[in-house]
Amino acid sequence: MSLPAHISLILDLTPVPWAALSRASPPLALRSFLAQALVFLHAHLALRNENSVSVFGALPGRSVGLYPPVSRGSRDRGAEEGADENTFHVFQQVDEGLMRRVEEEVAGLEEVEEDAPPALVGALTKSLCYINRLANPPPPLNPTDAPPPAPHARIVLFSVSPDASVAYIPFMNCIFSAQKLKVPIDVCKIDDSEVIFLHQASDLTGGAFVHVDQREALLQYLSMCFLSETETRKTLAVPTQDKVDFRAACFCHKEIVDIGYVCSVCLSIFCKPVAQCSTCHTNFSPDTLVRFGGVGMNGHGASNGTTA
Structure with a gap:
């Protein structure tokens, strides 16, 4: 029943x-x-x-x-x-x-x-x-x-x-x-x-x-x-989504981003490389910021080594 x-x-x-x-x-x-x-x-x-x-x-x-x-x-x-x-x-x-x-x-x-x-x-x-x-x-x-x-x-x-x-x-x-x-x-x-x-x-x-x-x-x-x-x-022809946009909103400006920079500790998303995560306060190394800052300008990479 x-x-x-x-x-x-x-x-x-x-x-x-x-x-x-x-x-x-x-x-x-x-x-x-x-x-x-x-x-x-x-x-x-x-x-x-x-x-x-x-x-x-x-x-x-x-x-x-x-x-x-x-x-x-x-x-x-x-x-x-x-x-x-x-x-x-x-x-x-x-x-x-x-x-x-x-x-x-x-x-x-x-x-x-x-x-x-x-x-x-x-x-x-x-x-x-x-x-x-x-x-x-x-x-x-x-x-x-x-x-x-x-x-x-x-x-x-x-x-x-x-x-x-x-x-x-x-x-x-x-x-x-x-x-x-x-x-x-x-x-x-x-x-x-x-x-x-x-x-x-x-x-x-x-x-x-x-x-x-x-x-x-x-x-x-x-x-x-x-x-x-x-x-x-499951037995009916119900309309389905052809594609789903899984973009996220950055935690700093609350805007939807195509490429984000993710904190590997708490997974917060930022639109640009940051020196410190505003959520968990993790400090990123200067070398990482320089490296991903330069790559980020070309449209690739993520802060602390994680890509959104």
Whole structure:
């Protein structure tokens, strides 16, 4: 018998890219995107009664949990009072709870926050913590009862923003944590901005990376590429990545580099030879700096003898 499945959705809610998408051709407004994402969640929940979802938002400079609500009491009572008898109650809870929280968070953004990069790392961290809690539930009150089975969990990340190279180190830590938890990271890229790190995230965790070329068919992309489980995808023709850019960001200027100089002690990456590693404070010999400094100008080599 197959285990239940859990999908953790991460929504990039940065206002500036969404404003640009709403004016693009074809346009895709945030409200229209949310409506299609909700249909995708409905389909996942309808596949099995035990399936579950969680949603996290990456806003400029901060991340928030959007669903399920932190405090259920009053919100659940309000949902029950206004329940639609023609709508499956789980669908209505997800719809109303998610839309309410997104509207609250977007409306609460200050103008000074809108230019900050989205907090994808924070959203990924919250998502992985939530999945880890599902994988390690508390023991049942009755010792004779069997604990609930841990669901097959995966993350589906919707991106409309370019990479933030300043977040390279914590982002890679999230990828390694997802690998350890065996949680695939699927990436749905809606706009045309460059995202090297998200390519790496999906490839290293065994997830799928799909760029939505035709935004008017977003729901079809979601249904065909992200609804199936990782085991099921082995028998389906799911889009794959032809090539993955594994460039890294330097630790000194937080910029993506083609050729880097790596500390052989802590593996920190620098765009130029340095006398001392800023991470572990290892001092490099002057001969090494002269030798690799000269070679580095020709585009080869690495500090302390290691090539990035």
